[in-house]
Amino acid sequence: MTIEIKAPTFPESVQDGSIATWHKKPGESVSRDELIVDIETDKVVMEVVAPADGSLSEILKEEGDTVESNEVIAKFEEGAAGSAKGGSDGKDEKPAAEEKSPAQSTKSGESADTGDSSSSDDKLLSPAARKMADENNIDPNSVPGTGKDGRVTKEDVANFLKSGGGKSEPSKASGSSTAEAPVEAPQGERAEKRVPMTRLRKRIAERLLEASNTTAMLTTFNEVNMAPIMELRSKYKDKFEKAHDGTRLGFMGFFVKAAVEALRRFPAVNASIDNNDVVYHGYQDIGVAVSTDKGLVVPVLRNAENMGLADIESTIRDYGLRARDGKLGIEEMTGGTFTITNGGVFGSLLSTPILNMPQSAILGMHKIQERPMAVNGEVKILPMMYLALSYDHRLLDGKEAVQFLVTIKDLLEDPARILLEI
Structure with missing residues (x-):
């Protein structure tokens, strides 16, 4: 049975919230009353727990998205742990998911229209990873993915750059001169990390x-x-x-x-x-x-x-x-x-x-x-x-x-x- 997971009812003084952290992924087993997601408001962090034993079948709101009171943020399959979308049961599931990468990207908030001639074996990228890869002229297929089903995360792209994997990519991808290549900081020194402010x-x-x-x-x-x-x-x-x-x-x-x-x-x-x-x-x-x-x-x-x-x-x-x-x-x-x-x-x-x-x-x-x-x-x-x-x-x-x-x-x-x- 499919159950809608909704954001909590916010008090009158709170207009909306944002998804802070998903503690469970689609297809992952969840026990009743187990923490699924944290929703951060202007004043407190609210927790949403599982209504029953089962698994998440679909996440409708990604981390960082704004949600309103009682808005549906995910779908939950009662008693269906391990068989939900994105699970590993069955030999043909993963190839099918890879063949439909544009649709999956659109569902998770990414744009399916990339403007290039990528083949069906392109790796899945998170929006942040795609943006970083485009900014540094990196071929996403050359970046090892550590996310679910081989998805390339922003951290994967950052590690790839840090290891020197992106040095030759600018001229390879766009034919630009080496003078236009991004300047890299010395390894282990002057590191910077940019994270969004919490609500x-x-x-x-x-x-x-x-x-x-x-x-x-x-x-x-x-x-x-x-x-x-x-x-x-x-x-x-x-x-x-x-x-x-x-x-x-x-x-x-x-x-x-x-x-x-x-x-x-x-x-x-x-x-x-x-x-x-x-x-x-x-x-x-x-x-x-x-x-x-x-x-x-x-x-x-x-x-x-x-x-x-x-x-x-x-x-x-x-x-x-x-x-x-x-x-x-x-x-x-x-x-x-x-x-x-x-x-x-x-x-x-x-x-x-x-x-x-x-x-x-x-x-x-x-x-x-x-x-x-x-x-x-x-x-x-x-x-x-x-x-x-x-x-x-x-x-x-x-x-x-x-x-x-x-x-x-x-x-x-x-x-x-x-x-x-x-």
């Missing part, structure tokens, strides 16, 4: 550029003595972990709690601009920036004012693990009234974070580093951290922004004040 990376770039171009962004700095929190954490971390089912006591929980209290005192920092209006939020939804291989994502702690340290730490850990596995949902990354980002985990000593639109401020944490500090007329070595608060000067005056950051500093240097709300 997530493009969206991040758009958002950062929007923040830089549309806000009056300014950054103020301060520093905090982390010794009190480090002592508190060292004293209670074992009891905390035991009492809260393995949840570890980290630093981020203290910063979130301090931010919540400071936002209560300075509601404008928790506000946002909507056209000509200022929207004041009566809740604190704190976004926590998480770095992944595919880009920066900001999952949100909803109603952080109602969360305890254990809830904050366990939720942040869960977000971090799922972000790295691409398992975060779009609803978990939308909204937010204030953001905290921690460049210190990578060794950053000082930075100027960029606003997460439409929020009016973002707090930057940094590396904890021991420095000599003057304390009551004496020099002491203390674990210090620089704090940075970037804010939208259209909404926040310098006085308010500085006082907000000083409040966070005071709360962190005397953690009891967070509990007592003083």
Whole structure:
């Protein structure tokens, strides 16, 4: 039985997606609920799994193609593993496929009209491989193919060029002079690789550029003595972990709690601009920036004012693990009234974070580093951290922004004040 494989239903905030990676090829056996394809949107990567045991019979959308919500992207044969199109069963299948290479090329997005007199034994080329071969005047039949059924991929053409196989092709194919031949870089040196931007990376770039171009962004700095929190954490971390089912006591929980209290005192920092209006939020939804291989994502702690340290730490850990596995949902990354980002985990000593639109401020944490500090007329070595608060000067005056950051500093240097709300 043939089943249509469709793209997931995208939320209203997502217009479309693109095919990121096909994990299965036509004819390859697939088990029920096994991952078939990844679809990348502006915010997350969505997974599409097999509806039953069987195999893909046809792929309608290639990697890089744009797809809309619930659009058919492939066809699936239930219980037909190994017998689908492109399979290896039967002695006459492969010659038949080779004889119909123009039709197959058209089906996979290639043009069947190549404008030459190629014979029926021409190798199959991916669109990218054909383009690279044409640009370098390479005969595709001279390139060893490593793809399915001998298909020549872009990597095959690149390897062929790297090995020197394309040196004599320009004059052979077009009769041009050697001066017009493409200049090759020395082997093993000055290598370059061009890959398209992912949708997530493009969206991040758009958002950062929007923040830089549309806000009056300014950054103020301060520093905090982390010794009190480090002592508190060292004293209670074992009891905390035991009492809260393995949840570890980290630093981020203290910063979130301090931010919540400071936002209560300075509601404008928790506000946002909507056209000509200022929207004041009566809740604190704190976004926590998480770095992944595919880009920066900001999952949100909803109603952080109602969360305890254990809830904050366990939720942040869960977000971090799922972000790295691409398992975060779009609803978990939308909204937010204030953001905290921690460049210190990578060794950053000082930075100027960029606003997460439409929020009016973002707090930057940094590396904890021991420095000599003057304390009551004496020099002491203390674990210090620089704090940075970037804010939208259209909404926040310098006085308010500085006082907000000083409040966070005071709360962190005397953690009891967070509990007592003083």
